[in-house]
Amino acid sequence: MNDIKPPATDRSEPFQRLGEIGLSNFAPYLMNRLMGRYNADLRQEMAGLGLTTPKMRTLAVLSVIDALPISELAVYAVVEQSTLSRALEQLATDGLVRREPDANDSRVTRVVITDTGRAAFDQLWPTMARIYSQMFNGIPDEERAAFVETLRKMLHNIRKHDF
Amino acid sequence: MNDIKPPATDRSEPFQRLGEIGLSNFAPYLMNRLMGRYNADLRQEMAGLGLTTPKMRTLAVLSVIDALPISELAVYAVVEQSTLSRALEQLATDGLVRREPDANDSRVTRVVITDTGRAAFDQLWPTMARIYSQMFNGIPDEERAAFVETLRKMLHNIRKHDF
DNA sequence: GATTTATAATTGCAAATGCATATTATTCTG
DNA sequence: CAGAATAATATGCATTTGCAATTATAAATC
Numbered sequence: 001m002n003d004i005k006p007p008a009t010d011r012s013e014p015f016q017r018l019g020e021i022g023l024s025n026f027a028p029y030l031m032n033r034l035m036g037r038y039n040a041d042l043r044q045e046m047a048g049l050g051l052t053t054p055k056m057r058t059l060a061v062l063s064v065i066d067a068l069p070i071s072e073l074a075v076y077a078v079v080e081q082s083t084l085s086r087a088l089e090q091l092a093t094d095g096l097v098r099r100e101p102d103a104n105d106s107r108v109t110r111v112v113i114t115d116t117g118r119a120a121f122d123q124l125w126p127t128m129a130r131i132y133s134q135m136f137n138g139i140p141d142e143e144r145a146a147f148v149e150t151l152r153k154m155l156h157n158i159r160k161h162d163f
Numbered sequence: 164m165n166d167i168k169p170p171a172t173d174r175s176e177p178f179q180r181l182g183e184i185g186l187s188n189f190a191p192y193l194m195n196r197l198m199g200r201y202n203a204d205l206r207q208e209m210a211g212l213g214l215t216t217p218k219m220r221t222l223a224v225l226s227v228i229d230a231l232p233i234s235e236l237a238v239y240a241v242v243e244q245s246t247l248s249r250a251l252e253q254l255a256t257d258g259l260v261r262r263e264p265d266a267n268d269s270r271v272t273r274v275v276i277t278d279t280g281r282a283a284f285d286q287l288w289p290t291m292a293r294i295y296s297q298m299f300n301g302i303p304d305e306e307r308a309a310f311v312e313t314l315r316k317m318l319h320n321i322r323k324h325d326f
Numbered sequence: 327g328a329t330t331t332a333t334a335a336t337t338g339c340a341a342a343t344g345c346a347t348a349t350t351a352t353t354c355t356g
Numbered sequence: 357c358a359g360a361a362t363a364a365t366a367t368g369c370a371t372t373t374g375c376a377a378t379t380a381t382a383a384a385t386c
Binding site for chain 1: 363364367374
């Protein structure tokens with residue numbers, strides 16, 4: 001089992017069927033499995049901190065790029081805008097973020113992470129880092145770098161926003 | 164912007180912070196973005212066929228490996244067992260799958276895809292294949308193959324089941 | 327072989343989610 | 357510059373989700 005076939009090069013037909021490609025050769029399937037496991041593993045840890053996936057992602061993104069408009073944050077955090085709106089409500093109530101009106105465009109609300117918010121993410125980060133490191137266990141640095149580079153190309157291919 | 168740094172090789176500290184790695188170098192982030200887009204794009208198409216993500220994944224998996232026990236199907240389809248249980252209820256009502264008791268172990272229910280179920284998945288497949296092909300647009304075959312190979316290693320590293 | 331322990335699947339329930347819509351502010355067009 | 361189109365965010369609502377508990381069967385242990 002686990003027969004390894006290269007991706008199709010025959011373009012004479014519109015496309016192969018999934019059964020022909022095989023689940024273990026179908027990148028979206030593998031990525032969904034991988035991310036499903038990753039997110040499920042994290043969820044347990046987050047629950048202990050009173051966080052959900054959207055709330056955690058919000059903090060993760062803001063820990064890197066602070067003071068984003070809500071609409072951009074939704075893209076970065078991969079969360080529906082309406083879901084994010086409610087997640088921010090809770091995060092603000094708990095003092096992990098602040099909503100600040102944009103000076104130039106009064107439609108826009110920018111979200112700022114607080115020290116408490118950073119502290120909460122810092123508590124979660126070791127777990128994220130551990131799972132991350134476990135994922136790449138035994139995979140050489142050059143292979144990791146190539147993998148990430150391919151991911152970036154793919155994201156560029158299908159993303160709907162310039163960031 | 165978009166400064167490209169190789170993954171860390173300095174192991175003197177327990178781990179880098181996310182801000183140091185950068186979102187665009189952090190594989191789980193990129194994969195979540197990618198799969199978020201992929202799944203959201205598919206969802207629209209599925210809605211037209213009365214399918215949800217769990218229902219679609221069920222059909223996708225069964226189109227490749229039929230007659231799986233529900234518990235295994237949940238792993239392959241990356242769906243919580245309770246969610247799957249209800250998805251199967253709907254799929255069975257719509258005649259897309261059948262639940263069959265296992266002959267050897269009467270705790271087990273095996274799920275079988277029907278012709279109608281295959282037809283439904285066949286209707287969805289062109290869209291999946293199109294997005295799949297769009298994702299890999301401009302990426303050479305060797306790079307795709309290497310990418311999938313790395314994914315397989317990663318899944319092997321973090322999966323909880325032998326399949 | 328009776329009792330404990332483990333596994334498969336379902337279900338109750340509170341919470342989270344996504345879609346469509348509402349609301350307010352901005353930009354575009356004639 | 358008035359009116360229409362667009363954009364950012366919030367909210368109502370039906371559905372979905374995940375967790376915990378339940379039921380039913382099988383395997384392990386004594």
